[in-house]
Amino acid sequence: MAAPGQNAPAAGLQPTPAEQHHGHAFGIAFRSHRPMPELGEPRADDTAAAAVDIDWQPPRAQVPLPGGGICHFDGQCFALSVPAICDFEVTPRRIAVHPAPQADAADIRAFLLGSAMGALLHLRGTLVFHGSAVVRPDGTAALFCGHSTAGKSTLAATLSQHGHAALADDLSALAQLPEGRPLVLPGLARTKLWRDALDRLGWAGQAGPGTRVQPGMDKHCLPVTTATQPAPLSSFYELQVDEDSQSPLTISPILGVDKITVMLRHVYRSNYLQAMGRQNQLLAAVAALAPHVQMHRITRPRSGDTLPAIVDWLHAHWTEGSA
């Protein structure tokens, strides 16, 4: 038996034991020495043994990655370097956060909860899409994918105001059940919305300088009550914007092999999977998903208020055949 204190650092070098904050997202228990309000509440069955540590390190000069790129995988650790913001080292059990000198805290958080979280999920073999999810009236999940500014978060927030619980924002992770049915795991308990969306939702009062996603940006990160149970994925919507303001709102089904093409397009940071050498698993995972999911493409003109029409269509679509 080791003598007491044998493994402890010398007196004076020992860091003050910081308070541990616990959270849960994507089916994973997290521990962090800094508060992580964007994560959901810890679960009763979360164990320290299975937890992923968010390991906040002191600021340091950024370290160039081998090959000079923004990400690098050495077979164990996925390194990510975001210029002037943060370096991350991600393994399946730990995200080490190395802020760049003078980096803004909101910027670091945005990349920690986006890119670094996505890398963690990829490393753990979880399929993750760039999209937001809500719970439909029948208890299944609807996933809204699209490029930035396509309106994923705004639509999900609007639906949550109509009583469809938010399930995931921006990153939606899927667990594959043995029988092939995919489950959307509860994600981050937050939403990121631009000023116009906040005004429309009547949430402008919740936004202030402290909620800005990035210092100069009128886009805000707000806490959102998020469902705590996974929901089977039944619908996948691709949101597209047509720059021609004369274009009508169109909603059309996506069928067959096109489903796979569309899903692959919206896998979160699929270049990370290439760096990890896991793109083969990706195709098989997406193909296994395709038969279980109804898919539609929603194309709206950039200008004009099509949100109510989209919400009405979704309501009708979700209730048809269920009466």
Added chain:
Amino acid sequence: MPAVSPDSLITRTQDLLSTQVDGETVLMDVASGKYFGLARTAQAIWSELETPLTFGALCSRLQARYKGDAAAIAADTQRFLLELSDRQLVTLS
């Protein structure tokens, strides 16, 4: 265009994954990350090739199934088989 003779044996490439999506057959070459959707006639031809078949036998089965002009069926089928072969989904020998 290389001709396919009635005796040419058509064999599906091994190690392709296949799944049904909305009535289409999706073939996946996982190693290369390529995937292909087969619908209608293409799907019918693929299902006939579950076991290796000569071009002549394949054409007579399709002829029985679609009752079309034999020469047109043979020409269309040959074109499609060469496409499959180009994509390394079948071998012709």
